[in-house]
Amino acid sequence: MRLKYLLLLPALVLRFAQGAETVQLATYYDYVPWFVPGQPSAGLNARLASKLNSLAGGRYRFESVYIPRRRLDVLLQNGKVTLVVPWVHPRFFDDPGRTRYLWTGALMDDESLVVSSRAAPLEYDGPDSLRGKRFGAPSGHRFPDLEPLIAAGGLTRVDVPQIKNALHMLVSNRRLDFTIVDRSALEALRNDPFMDAALLHVASRPRTASYERSMLVPLDKPELYRFLQGALEALRRDRTWLVPHPRVTDKHAPATAGK
Structure with missing residues (x-):
């Protein structure tokens, strides 16, 4: 009898896995610490997906994916793919009243910084203090x-592929006056072998006060939202998944023409 159950076990596991709902854990940040191109298991987004899978008990299967912002907006609008967008705040998605999407509690806190070249340091005192400047921003x-x-x-906006390219342009004194970087990303990029953080100047006043990075869930996924909201307690108890592995960086050198 025991042998019979052992023989059935693989089929039951497969059936259980096939019943899991696939959820794309989508980030539009294609840089550290969120996502590492060419290293699918590296980055906070991948580690969050792994942690959620361990908590889901086979009910959901979370896949860490990078989706460009414009494409992500289209997917959220048409609702054909089950998506969760972590690491974001309602103001990033024009949802200050939290009526367009469901929003979980915070995964972490962050703040937005104005960063310039140490050779031409810029202090920030509200948007008008940036007048006449060239601003590098991810497309x-x-x-x-x-x-x-x-x-x-x-204010002149210069679109760049990635934030690290804007930083590279600043330290190379190439056509930019400043960029905007979240503290989490700047701390991670300090370990980038292609970046000399000593050549950067961070304005003493942040662009924003500290804000929460949460998970965006579509309105038509209340059960998924309830699972994620419940999972936050376990995520907060064990914060080791938030600690990056040593020297995990993008193995590709930044483009010299800008982000």
């Missing part, structure tokens, strides 16, 4: 507080 990323100034021609 598709939104900065609502700066949009009026950009639209009026008072």
Whole structure:
């Protein structure tokens, strides 16, 4: 009898796994600490997916994926793929009232910094203090507080592929006055072998006060939202998954033409 159950076990496990709902844990940050191109198991997004899978008990199967921001907006709008977007805040998705999406509690706290070259340091005192400057920003990323100034021609936005390319342009004194970097990303990029953080200047006043990075869940996925909200307690008890592995960096050198 025991042998019979042992023989059935692989089939039962397969059936159980096939019943799991696939959820794309989607980030539009294609840089450390969130995502490491070419290293699918590295980065906070992959570690979060692994942790959630261990908590899901086969009910969900979370897959860490990178999706460019414009494509992600389209997918969220059409609702054909089950998505969860971690590491974000309601103001990133024009949802200050938290009515367009469901929002979990915080995964972590962060703040937005204004970073320039140490050779031409820039201090920040509100958007108007950036007037007449050239601003490097990842394509598709939104900065609502700066949009009026950009639209009026008072601030020039230069789209770049990745934030580290904007930083590289700054330290190389190439066509940018500043960029905006979250503290979490800047701390991770300090370990990048292609970046000399000593050549960067961080404005003493942050662009934003400290804010929470949460998980965005579509309105039509209340059960998934309840699972994630419940999982937060376990994620907060064990914070080891948030600690990056030593010297995990993008193995590709940054483009010299800018991000």
